[in-house]
Every structure is written in structure tokens, then in C-alpha cells.
Amino acid sequence: MTARIRPVNLDQFAECLPGLASLLTDAVNTGASLGFWMPMSQADAVLYWREVLQDMVHERLVLLVAEDAGEVVGSVQLVLSDRQNGHHRAEIRKLMVRTTHRGHGLGRALLSAAHVEASYRGRGLLILDTRTGDAGERLYESMGYTRAGEIPGYTIEPDGARHGTTIFYHLLR
Numbered sequence: 737m738t739a740r741i742r743p744v745n746l747d748q749f750a751e752c753l754p755g756l757a758s759l760l761t762d763a764v765n766t767g768a769s770l771g772f773w774m775p776m777s778q779a780d781a782v783l784y785w786r787e788v789l790q791d792m793v794h795e796r797l798v799l800l801v802a803e804d805a806g807e808v809v810g811s812v813q814l815v816l817s818d819r820q821n822g823h824h825r826a827e828i829r830k831l832m833v834r835t836t837h838r839g840h841g842l843g844r845a846l847l848s849a850a851h852v853e854a855s856y857r858g859r860g861l862l863i864l865d866t867r868t869g870d871a872g873e874r875l876y877e878s879m880g881y882t883r884a885g886e887i888p889g890y891t892i893e894p895d896g897a898r899h900g901t902t903i904f905y906h907l908l909r
Contacts, residue, residue: 739802739809739842741849749789752801755808757781763832769867770830773894788813798857800849802833802842809834812846814853826854828864831872843875851908860908867891868900881906 744752757778764776772780791797796818802810813829828850833842854862866872868886877883881904890901 739804739837739845741800741802741810741845743853744792744799744801746789746792749792749799752808753782753785755803756785756801756811759808759811759832759834760784762834766835768832769870769891769899770832771891791815798850798853800846800853802837802846804837807834809837810842810846812850814850814857814859816857816859824859825861825863826857826859828862831864843872844879847875847879851906855908862906862908863903864905865890865901865903868902873902876904876906879906 758781760770760772760781761776761778764770764772764781765774767774772784788797788799792799796816798814798816800812800814801808810831810833812831815827815829817823817825817827828847831843831846831850833846851862854860862881863884864876864881866876873883884903884905886900886902888900889898891899893899
């Protein structure tokens with residue numbers, strides 16, 4: 737597997753949209769905690785990505801994708817703080833890797849690419865959250881993120897089960 741990671745500009749978004757929607761449905765429907773319940777439809781995924789596009793139009797969000805043989809197999813978002821006192825920080829959001837491409841370091845590569853993009857944009861403080869106990873915790877800690885704390889019962893499932901979220905931050909050097 738040789739995936740290429742690149743930022744998506746506004747002119748390229750439409751061509752990436754079907755692959756992004758497929759990636760999101762794959763992630764959600766295999767249990768990823770991304771703010772959606774399964775089953776997720778392709779139509780709902782398209783609606784979500786159109787919301788992301790609006791943040792891109794307003795330059796509040798940078799979208800990075802990983803592609804393998806022309807297929808979107810991963811993505812991560814860098815949400816740029818637009819607060820006057822927050823131009824030095826960004827949030828890492830929705831790091832996803834297609835199930836067929838997991839376990840080969842693509843999540844790490846996407847996160848590294850987000851670090852480069854954040855640094856380029858003068859964002860030296862990164863924050864993120866992940867469902868407590870998920871594999872993402874190990875990835876973030878291995879890449880120098882510091883656990884800031886946990887919020888119990890942060891998300892709720894259709895059956896009423898609640899899960900905590902763990903908040904991390906990272907200072908880029």
C-alpha cells in the first residue's frame with residue numbers, strides 16, 4: 737500500500753466527495769466514534785461533508801486526504817481557531833482510515849501531515865478528543881500528545897449506553 741496524502745482545495749472537493757462519503761460510512765458503520773450513530777447512509781455522509789465544505793470556504797478548516805490508487809482511504813481535518821486569542825491553535829478532527837487500510841501506519845501519517853499543515857499555518861498548539869479506551873489514545877500518546885483529562889458520559893448510543901471522551905493536546909516544536 738502506497739497512499740499519497742494531500743490537502744483538498746475547493747476546486748477538488750467535488751471529485752473527492754463520493755470517496756469521502758464512502759470513507760465516513762465505512763468508519764461509522766464499523767464502530768468509529770465520530771459523532772454519528774450506525775447505520776449511516778451515504779446520503780447522510782454527503783450532507784456532513786457539505787457542511788465541512790462550508791468551513792473550508794470560510795478558511796476555518798483544512799481537509800487532508802490519503803489516496804491509494806485514486807481511492808480516498810483516509811482523512812483528517814485541521815480546524816483553525818478564528819478567535820482573536822486563538823490564532824496559535826487548531827483542533828484535530830475526524831481522523832479516519834478505511835478499514836481495508838488500517839494497521840499500516842496511515843493514521844500516523846495523516847496526523848503527521850496535519851502537524852506539518854498546522855505548523856505552516858502558525859498553529860503550534862493542537863487539541864483533540866477521542867472516545868476513552870479507543871485505539872486512538874495509544875496513537876496520540878505515541879506521537880507526543882498529552883492527556884489533559886476525561887469527560888465521563890460524553891457521548892450516548894441509541895441504546896442509552898454512554899462513553900467518556902479523553903482530551904489531548906500537543907505543542908508543536
